Amino acid sequence: MPVLVLFMLALAAPDMQAQRMRRNNRAGGPVLRVKSKRVLRRTAVVMLAAHADLKKGKVYTGDFARAVRHQRYAVFLWRRGFYARSIHHSRRARMLAINVIQANKGTVQPGYKMDKEENALSKDSPADSQLDNDLKTDTEFSKNSPATSEKDEDFINIMVDDIDLSDLE
Secondary structure, eight states: OHHHHHHHHHHHHHHHHHHHHHHHHHHTHHHHHHHHHHHHHHHHHHHHHHHHHHHHHOOOOSHHHHHHHHHHHHHHHHHTTOHHHHHHHHHHHHHHHHHHHHHTTOOOOGGGSOOHHHHHHTTTOOOHHHHHHHHHHOHHHHHHSOOOOSOGGGGTTOOOOSSSOOTTO
16 A cells, blocks of 8 residues: 555656646746846836936936836736746836936936846847836736826825835745
8 A cells, every 4th residue: 555655646746846847937937036036126226216316306207107117017027926027127117217317417327227137138028118018908907006197296205115025025
């Protein structure tokens, strides 16, 4: 009887391992999870700098509001395991935040731009217009996310603290 049980376990083990590998590959795996988290955190730093420059310069282009929406969407996607897609939307948010810094006569630090690893991760990124469209058409995100104004002015006195991942994740 113990031999039969061991035999059955030996037969089931490869199938369980294959299922685990398929699950990790679909979501991008644990390595992409860590790398995407780094992208989101670096973008949050750039966005906080853009927020500070927006408060000082008061040049409202609408880019900051769009950046907040894309970064919130990136966090939403990351939490659901869509790490590659979260990188694409976070990249879009970072580019918009850099536009805000430049429009408000701030200094774009060299560390704000995408580094080599991030560029490699986002090399297959859809066009910005496609990312904007994806954001608009995702009903689950729209239903579960806080309402976001489309005006930069509405963010002057608001702390945008939901654009980064919490330390618990």
